[in-house]
Amino acid sequence: xxxxxxxxxxxxxxxxxxxxxxxxxxxxxxxxxxxxxxxxxxxxxxxxxxxxxxxxxxxxxxxxxxxxxxxxxxxxxxxxxxxxxxxxxxxxxxxxxxxxxxxxxx
Amino acid sequence: xxxxxxxxxxxxxxxxxxxxxxxxxxxxxxxxxxxxxxxxxxxxxxxxxxxxxxxxxxxxxxxxxxxxxxxxxxxxxxxxxxxxxxxxxxxxxxxxxxxxxxxxxx
DNA sequence: ATGGTATTTCCATGAAACTCGAACAAGCAG
DNA sequence: CTGCTTGTTCGAGTTTCATGGAAATACCAT
Numbered sequence: 001x002x003x004x005x006x007x008x009x010x011x012x013x014x015x016x017x018x019x020x021x022x023x024x025x026x027x028x029x030x031x032x033x034x035x036x037x038x039x040x041x042x043x044x045x046x047x048x049x050x051x052x053x054x055x056x057x058x059x060x061x062x063x064x065x066x067x068x069x070x071x072x073x074x075x076x077x078x079x080x081x082x083x084x085x086x087x088x089x090x091x092x093x094x095x096x097x098x099x100x101x102x103x104x105x106x
Numbered sequence: 107x108x109x110x111x112x113x114x115x116x117x118x119x120x121x122x123x124x125x126x127x128x129x130x131x132x133x134x135x136x137x138x139x140x141x142x143x144x145x146x147x148x149x150x151x152x153x154x155x156x157x158x159x160x161x162x163x164x165x166x167x168x169x170x171x172x173x174x175x176x177x178x179x180x181x182x183x184x185x186x187x188x189x190x191x192x193x194x195x196x197x198x199x200x201x202x203x204x205x206x207x208x209x210x211x212x
Numbered sequence: 213a214t215g216g217t218a219t220t221t222c223c224a225t226g227a228a229a230c231t232c233g234a235a236c237a238a239g240c241a242g
Numbered sequence: 243c244t245g246c247t248t249g250t251t252c253g254a255g256t257t258t259c260a261t262g263g264a265a266a267t268a269c270c271a272t
Contacts (some may be wrong), residue, residue, distance in 0.1 A: 215270105215271085216269100216270085217262100218268080219268080221265085221267085222264085223265100224261100225261085225262100228257105229259080231254100232257085235250105235251085239246105240247085240248105241244100241245085241246080241247105
């Protein structure tokens with residue numbers, strides 16, 4: 001059931017700390033960011049960050065890659081694309097807003 | 107701070123019951139649905155539904171309108187549009203996925 | 213092996229969420 | 243006013259979340 005998964009991802013992003021964390025990773029682009037950097041950047045305890053990171057990873061929104069002793073974290077864009085797609089779908093299933101979503105330009 | 111608000115909305119949608127509820131309202135379109143209908147449709151206690159509904163209303167995702175003794179609930183599309191816009195923005199701030207998102211149509 | 217840095221896991225705690233039944237309030241019909 | 247339908251608020255119990263300190267693990271350098 002896709003709805004369950006979407007809810008999990010939304011819940012994962014529905015926390016200011018995690019949303020901020022995710023945004024930082026998104027802004028970092030393909031380069032990603034090491035956990036230590038994120039920890040200092042966000043100013044939270046390492047264990048707290050690890051927990052949040054774990055949650056994002058479980059939902060697939062973030063991936064990690066080991067480089068020697070440091071772990072590089074990256075935003076997993078395709079997952080976000082799917083999520084946005086799901087929301088757009090739900091929103092415009094048979095609603096009037098299909099004209100609004102067409103082109104962001106408007 | 108927009109991030110805070112986005113987090114609140116995401117959190118509101120990040121619960122299977124509420125996401126399902128919201129979806130039902132979206133599918134209902136402009137007609138909306140009375141609370142009683144939603145309650146039977148979702149099969150949860152009236153008080154539980156009222157609680158969830160309240161949360162969605164607080165974030166602006168849902169609106170209510172009274173019609174005699176029944177309350178009609180409707181999805182508030184523009185808010186969802188904003189939220190999707192925020193996510194898309196964050197996702198493509200300066201990331202590589204701008205090629206992916208760039209043209210929905212491609 | 214020893215030591216050092218980088219992260220996670222373990223554990224505890226306070227706060228908040230989810231759920232529901234029961235009592236209450238709002239609004240219409242006779 | 244009385245009664246009925248609709249929905250919310252109150253009270254309470256169980257579960258989950260958020261947070262961080264301390265200990266454990268992973269990995270590299272020497």
